[in-house]
Amino acid sequence: MVSKIVLAYSGGLDTSVAIKWLKEKYNADIITVTLDVGQKEDFKFIEDKAYKIGAIKHYMIDAKEEFARDYIFPAIRANAMYEDKYPVSTALSRPLIAKKLVEVAHKEGADAVAHGCTGKGNDQLRIEISVRALDPSLTVLAPTRDWGMSRDQEIEYARKHNIPISSVAKKYSVDQNLWGRSIEGGPLEDPWNAPDEDVWEWTIDPKKAPEEPTIMEIEFKNGVPIKIDGESMNPIELIDKVNRIAGLNGIGRIDHIEDRIVGIKSREVYECPAALTIIEAHKDLEKMVLNRRELTFKKIVDNEWTFLIYAGLWEDPLRYDLEAFINKTSERVEGIVKMKLYKGSAMVIGRESPYSLYDIRVATYDSSSTFDQSLSKGFVTLWGLQTVASRKFLK
Numbered sequence: 220m221v222s223k224i225v226l227a228y229s230g231g232l233d234t235s236v237a238i239k240w241l242k243e244k245y246n247a248d249i250i251t252v253t254l255d256v257g258q259k260e261d262f263k264f265i266e267d268k269a270y271k272i273g274a275i276k277h278y279m280i281d282a283k284e285e286f287a288r289d290y291i292f293p294a295i296r297a298n299a300m301y302e303d304k305y306p307v308s309t310a311l312s313r314p315l316i317a318k319k320l321v322e323v324a325h326k327e328g329a330d331a332v333a334h335g336c337t338g339k340g341n342d343q344l345r346i347e348i349s350v351r352a353l354d355p356s357l358t359v360l361a362p363t364r365d366w367g368m369s370r371d372q373e374i375e376y377a378r379k380h381n382i383p384i385s386s387v388a389k390k391y392s393v394d395q396n397l398w399g400r401s402i403e404g405g406p407l408e409d410p411w412n413a414p415d416e417d418v419w420e421w422t423i424d425p426k427k428a429p430e431e432p433t434i435m436e437i438e439f440k441n442g443v444p445i446k447i448d449g450e451s452m453n454p455i456e457l458i459d460k461v462n463r464i465a466g467l468n469g470i471g472r473i474d475h476i477e478d479r480i481v482g483i484k485s486r487e488v489y490e491c492p493a494a495l496t497i498i499e500a501h502k503d504l505e506k507m508v509l510n511r512r513e514l515t516f517k518k519i520v521d522n523e524w525t526f527l528i529y530a531g532l533w534e535d536p537l538r539y540d541l542e543a544f545i546n547k548t549s550e551r552v553e554g555i556v557k558m559k560l561y562k563g564s565a566m567v568i569g570r571e572s573p574y575s576l577y578d579i580r581v582a583t584y585d586s587s588s589t590f591d592q593s594l595s596k597g598f599v600t601l602w603g604l605q606t607v608a609s610r611k612f613l614k
């Protein structure tokens with residue numbers, strides 16, 4: 220049996236019902252924890268609600284800086300895009316939530332932590348595996364997965380127990396943080412239905428975006444952005460700013476079919492203006508400073524890193540191993556990328572770097588080129604040797 224439970228609390232219906240349900244089922248003290256990872260909510264309201272429902276203590280933790288520096292920045296270095304589409308924005312926040320749950324549990328001498336994830340998603344993996352990896356002695360509870368209540372039954376439970384619920388029925392299930400918004404459910408469950416306009420909050424309809432393009436210069440050092448248009452910014456300000464400007468230009472909308480780790484194929488819609496813009500710029504800069512063999516290998520490493528994050532394995536030692544490689548290559552990922560943001564597209568239109576491997580004297584078609592074309596004659600022959608020799612046996 221457990222006596223003190225630290226619950227990850229969002230203020231929504233599931234975790235609100237969970238406060239009461241856990242308290243009754245285990246006859247335990249409930250401590251709630253809400254992280255600010257840039258989701259821009261009324262945290263005072265959430266705190267009041269937690270106490271009202273019966274939490275004995277509430278922690279409101281501003282984790283924005285840590286989230287940006289230790290979670291989003293590594294994702295930028297790894298060009299993290301799950302299945303080439305999803306910048307793993309929700310996924311990145313979960314191991315940080317797990318870490319804070321464990322910290323609070325230790326501070327409060329709690330013997331269990333709890334979360335509101337269902338049994339159908341990826342988030343249960345991300346939170347539970349991270350908690351267990353950090354402290355295997357803690358019990359992890361997943362009330363939403365265990366209680367077997369439908370949404371209507373939850374609302375009924377809330378009514379009966381005087382748990383305040385919002386009067387407007389939510390059309391979508393939304394999770395958001397500094398790196399993006401995830402929108403699921405309702406009419407989006409039919410993969411043929413185009414997203415209604417009310418899905419989008421951070422991006423303007425590209426056809427209503429400004430007629431004039433916005434030119435934005437993003438400066439990178441050590442593989443992460445440090446300046447926008449020449450102005451130094453902390454990671455939070457920088458990402459906020461790119462979100463705003465790219466969003467105004469209609470950039471950031473994503474709609475795809477995603478493979479969840481539990482096997483479900485799901486239709487997922489996201490809004491990630493900064494992620495799409497910054498990763499596009501970062502990839503381009505890498506192409507200028509890393510050689511072809513490094514780039515080819517880094518794609519494999521990036522893919523593996525992204526999969527670990529998506530699949531709930533943030534705490535796996537392999538992540539550190541992969542980051543050793545990624546961080547080494549990032550030492551040369553420095554320079555400025557010029558982007559054109561225009562009606563839904565973020566296009567790279569210029570780049571420069573002190574580590575550039577681009578050499579105009581070699582590349583130019585001008586007669587001044589230092590590239591010795593006579594060397595190519597033998598090179599072409601040798602390069603094609605096996606292809607030419609084996610082609611004749613192709614059946």
Ligand code: ARG
Pocket residue numbers: 307309310341342392393394401402403477487
């Ligand atoms: N499919 C995404 C992921 O697994 C987003 C999950 C969003 N969660 C939510 N409660 N809406 O990371």
